[in-house]
Amino acid sequence: MLQILGKASSINVRKVLWTCAELGLPFEREDWGSGFKATDVPEFVALNPNAMVPVIKDGEFVLWESNSIIRYLAGRYDGEFLYPSDPCERARCDQWIDWQASELNRAWSYAFLALVRHSPAHQDRQQIDLSCANWARHIAIVDRQLGTTGGFIAGSAFSLADIPIALSINRWLETPLQHADFPALTAYMERLATRPGYLEYCRNGTP
Template sequence: MLQILGKASSINVRKVLWACAELDLPFEREDWGSGFRTTNVPEFVALNPNAMVPVIRDGEFVLWESNSIIRYLAGRYDGEFLYPSDPCERAKCDQWIDWQASELNRAWSYAFLALVRHSPAHQDRQQIDLSCANWATHIAIVDRQLEKTGAFIAGPSFSLADIPIALSINRWFETPLQHGHFPALTAYMERLAPRAGYVEYCRNGTP
């Protein structure tokens, strides 16, 4: 059975858990990370040299990096309905998956650590305000894309790209800041509400 190493409160672990829900894929999960077993031990570092969650074991195969994991699971377990084989359609998914990791994550990092994690090292008011403004700029990009598609982030159908994007939007809503008016964003989250994976692993009160 697929093994997932990482605490369920981690946004990156929740990407993997939600993907498993969409694929109807059974798994076993072990708590690793802050508040649980430390990842800075030889047995974990042997699996992921970055000492970060999530890590999966699928038989003898080991993989880390959440976006790589969800792509692998969709490819391995008949997930073409999530991650199309057509190169153009797949590229549309990939651009939003990669953008979430490279751009959107960077935008909210300081504000989230300050306002939710209450990190003593992230309490510079000017930096918090800058991060909040940058976050709002990136959220506006998502809102415009959703207004354009009228449905999901990469097009008319739910795809693998919606998992990291929706989790980031949830983090936006769960962080105590001014959220502004993004109607397409709100409609999108309502559109996702019937999905069991969304309810359990995304919009569940966890930022």
């Protein structure tokens, strides 16, 4: 059975858990990460040299990096309905998956560490305000895209790209800051509420 190493509160672990829910894929999960088993021990570093969750073990195959994992699972377990084989459709998914990791995450990092994690190293008010403004600007990009598609982030149908994007939106909604009104984004989250994986692993009160 697929093994997932990582605590369920981690946003990156939840990408993997939600993907498994969409695929109907059974798994066993072990708690690793802050508050649980330490990831800097030799046993874990042998699996992921970055000492970060999640890591999966699928038989003898070991993989780390959450976006790589969800792509692998969709490709390995008949997930073409999530991750299309058509090069253009797949590229649209990849575009938003990669943007979430490289651009959106960078925007919210400081504000999240300050306002949710209460990190003493992230309490510069000017930097918090700047991060909140950048975060809102990136959320506005998502809102405009959803207004264009009228459905989901990469098009009219739910895809693998919606998993990391929705988790980042949830993080924004659950962080105590001023939230602008984004009608397309609100409607999008309401559409996602019909999906059990979304309810269990995304919009569950965990930022």
